[in-house]
Amino acid sequence: MIQPLQLNQVQPASASKLLEAAQPKQATPAELTQSFGQYLQQAIDGVDSQIKNVHNMNDKFLIGEVDVSQVLVASEQAQLSLQLTSQIRNKMIEAYQEIMRMQV
Template identity: 70%
Template sequence: MIQAISMNQVQPLKTMSAAPAEQATPAELTKTFSQFLNNAIEGVSAQEQNVHTLNDKFLIGEVDVSQVMIAGERAQLSLQLTSQIRNKVVEAYQEIMRMQV
């Protein structure tokens, strides 16, 4: 049986309402975004740790090779997605810095 790996679910950012008392400040939005990024990176790290654990279990004969391969591919795809997101963020930052005010 294939072991299911739980993925972190994306939590939506707080929406800004029309009422001034309920508007989120830029600092709160930045903190929420940084928490989102931190959770995503922790999820990638957890997948990598899962691959190492499954590799160890495979070496002693407790799991099947297919479980190790699936976990490895999931971790690889997560890492590739993370690096692509990073590249897009850096590219957007560079584009903003090139803007003339």
């Protein structure tokens, strides 16, 4: 026999709860600056760790623990990361200079 399906009663939502759910919390400029600064710091730390990895791979290559292809791949990754970091730095400096040239 087919059993009837029982549904829970729907509670009406208040207007304030709907507005709170619809509007995301606005971050303050200090919070945005801090999160951007943390992002940059993590990126720089990542590049630094890749460079340290290349030095470790070179040492291991000299004693015969790793293959030359592994050293080359790690070296190329670190070089590309460093180039990307320097290009980001250049773009940030250009943006800062452009903002400073604006007349208010």
